[in-house]
Amino acid sequence: MSKNIEELKSLSTQIRRDIVRMVHAVNSGHPGGSLGCVEYFTALYGKVMNYNLPFTMEGKNEDLFFLSNGHISPVFYSTLARFDFFPVAELATFRKLDSRLQGHPTTHEGLPGIRVASGSLGQGLSVALGAAQAKKLDGDKSIVYSLHGDGELQEGQIWEALMYGAAKKVDNIIATIDYNGRQIDGDTDDVLSLGDLHAKLEAFGWLVLEEKNGNDLEAVIAILEKAKSETGNGKPVAILLHTEMGQGIDYMMGSHAWHGKAPNDEQLASALQQLQLDEITDY
Structure with missing residues (x-):
């Protein structure tokens, strides 16, 4: 579903409203990273990725997406609902008993758009590489996309996968x-510094692109399109997308505190006041 930029910007604000309302309703979830990744998801599903509806698990002759840092499920669920994978009203069941919208995405409930259970960090790149190789074996020219947290890169399996993908x-x-x-315990530099991540990824044999304005929708679309143009050249492609945790809500930005904490009633009201739209379509 391709929309124009202004429509996508409005949709980004609506997705942010969904995120804070979802985690507030059950006093549980991960709003910080979800809010920071809104532009990525909006760009991916609104402009960049070629996918088919209704959703099929096989994903033949279409691009695939795998969320590795599954705790940011609120932004994933809202995006899928807003792009017609399942009814928007189902967002109201987030993290509730018998819901298809579990705290971390799972597959056994059959929620359209979810291709792999995720949330045990470090595993998503291995899965995405396997899917990408399967597409090559099938003669399928489509692209596989994956998203990872920077704190997640402290997991060893990520580096095994990075080495494998290039080799x-x-x-x-x-x-x-x-x-x-x-990350959840503080700044990544304080918990376990990643050092010169750009240089490390290049040393592992990946083509590395970097975008400093990861919450600028047009910039995100541009870097994803640039990445697409670099596929098929013998190297896997990585994007370092600089974002702000809690983007769009003043009291959440600039801190790790909202990695996994829900807003209370007053904080929700403040967030929604900051996320105004000409036409609000809350579920």
Whole structure:
């Protein structure tokens, strides 16, 4: 579903409203990273990725997306609902008993758009590389996209996968790092510094692109399109996407505190006041 930029910007604000309302309703969830990745998801599903509806698990002859840092499920669920994978009203069931919208995405409920259970950090790149290789074996020219947290890169399996992807020349994958510099316990530099991440990824044999304005929708679309143009050249592609945790809500930005904390009633009201739209379509 391709929309124009202004429509996508409005949709980004609506998705942010969904995120804070979802986590507030159950006093549980991860709003910080979700809010920071809104432009990425909006760009991916609104402009960049080629996908089919109704959703099929096989995903033949279409682009695939895998969310590795599954705790940011609120932004994923809202995006899928707003792009017609399932009814928007179902967002009201987030993290409730018998819901298809679990705290971390799972597959056994059959929620359209979810291709793999995620949330145990470090595993998503391995899955995405496997899917990308399967597409090569099938002669499918489509692209596989994945998203990872920067704190997640402290997991060893990520680096095994990075080494594998380059060694096997898996050049139909675009792995994006949500480079917000924060994780649940504090700044990544304080918890376990990633050092010169750009240089490290290049040393592992990946083509690395970087976008400093990861919350600028047009910039995100442009870097994703640039990444697409670099596929098929013998190297896997990585994007370092600099974002702000809690983007769009003043009291959440600039801190790791909202990684996994829900707003109370007053904080929700403040957030929604900051996320105004000409036409609000809350579920």
